[in-house]
Amino acid sequence: MAPSVSMIHSDSTPQNIMDFVVNKGHGVKGLAELGLKTLPQQYIQPPHERFDSSDYEEQPNNDTIPVIDMSNWDDPKVAEAVCDAARKWGFFQVVNHGVPIHVLQDVKDATRQFFGLPAEEKQKYSKQRSVTNNVRFGTSFTPEAEKALEWKDYLSLFFASDDEAASLWPLVCRNQALEYVKSSEPVVKKLLAILMKGLNVKEIDESKESMLKGSKRINLNYYPKCPNPKLTVGVGRHSDVSTLTILLQDEIGGLYVRNTETMKWIHVPPVSGSLVINVGDELQIMSNGNYKSVEHRVVANGSSNRISVPIFVNPRPSDVIGPLPEVLESGEKQIYKNVLYKDYVMHFFSKAHDGKATVEFAKA
Secondary structure, eight states: OOOOTTTOOTTOOHHHHHIIIIITSOHHHHHHTTTOSSOOGGGOOOGGGSOOGGGBOSSGGGOOOOEEEOSOTTOHHHHHHHHHHHHHTSEEEEESOSSOHHHHHHHHHHHHHHHTSOHHHHGGGSTTTOSOTTEEEEESSOTTTOSSOOSOEEEEEEEOOHHHHHHHSOTTTHHHHHHHHHHHHHHHHHHHHHHHHTTTOOOOOHHHHHHHHSEEEEEEEEEOOOSSGGGSOSEEEEOOSSSEEEEEEOSSOOEEEEOTTTOOEEEOOOOTTOEEEEEOHHHHHHTTTSSOOOOEEEOOOSSOOEEEEEEEEEOOTTOEEOOOHHHHTTOOOOOBOOEEHHHHHHHHTTSOOOBTGGGGGGBO
16 A cells, blocks of 8 residues: 555654654655655754755855866876865866766666665665665665754665676666766776876875775665755765765756865756766875865755765775875875774764764874
């Protein structure tokens, strides 16, 4: 039987909400489709976490997140623009990057198709039922640790091998997600080469390659239309625990980045055919703070459903990360200690989103 609004209402108990959203697999999408007129209490964020329009700058000082044309990867001006963006903003968009437009469109379509599946189908990939930790359907961020839930569902796919993806990833999005991961690999490789050269790293050997991009995870994110978007968030303030994140967003918009000089929030507008690139905590640590991973967030939307598809390029769990020797050769004071990447990630997922607090875990 399809769920009805009488089953869940705005003042339902936390147990009822969690049962419906998490245990029964409806997700926040299921809540949105009940036609609720008000936001359930469990999703109402404290005032300081809500999006305040007074904290938003459209184009501060006529300066905004760069859009870089990658038509000529060998152009020194392209390398300069990439490194400058990584130092100042921690974010930039790339166009003419080489990933076919049809691949981007296919994975967006597949994302909508996955979240269009019945709850019982999506539930097969939940924490309780998935046959592997590498495939996970979930909602919010870490519901068991959050005082207020985020208005988002996701499917997280850790790429271990082609064979595992072929056998375990959901059929409705398997090929499209895999093609996006593979098609983005040249972009990742070239960007990392540019960024490493900017740190005086002349060669990316096997050890460095593992630390930079030893593992990958792709998420399919779904942000349903929200009855009271000003009271909640799509994703709370955080920085990524990746080396780089390669983000495909749809035309709806809603991604905001913290300007570290003014502390205001800057919108990252959708640009057709582009990919959004952001520095993760691991690259900040490896660069000894020369490249910045910055706070970002996603606002809830009251009129449209939104999707996004990030690829998180990470070290392997067993890698020990710390400032690169080449960065410290000039006598820079070491800001970060060496940490096991697995420990860093476990710390991140043990709590709710809390801005840039996670990187303090690695402070020397």
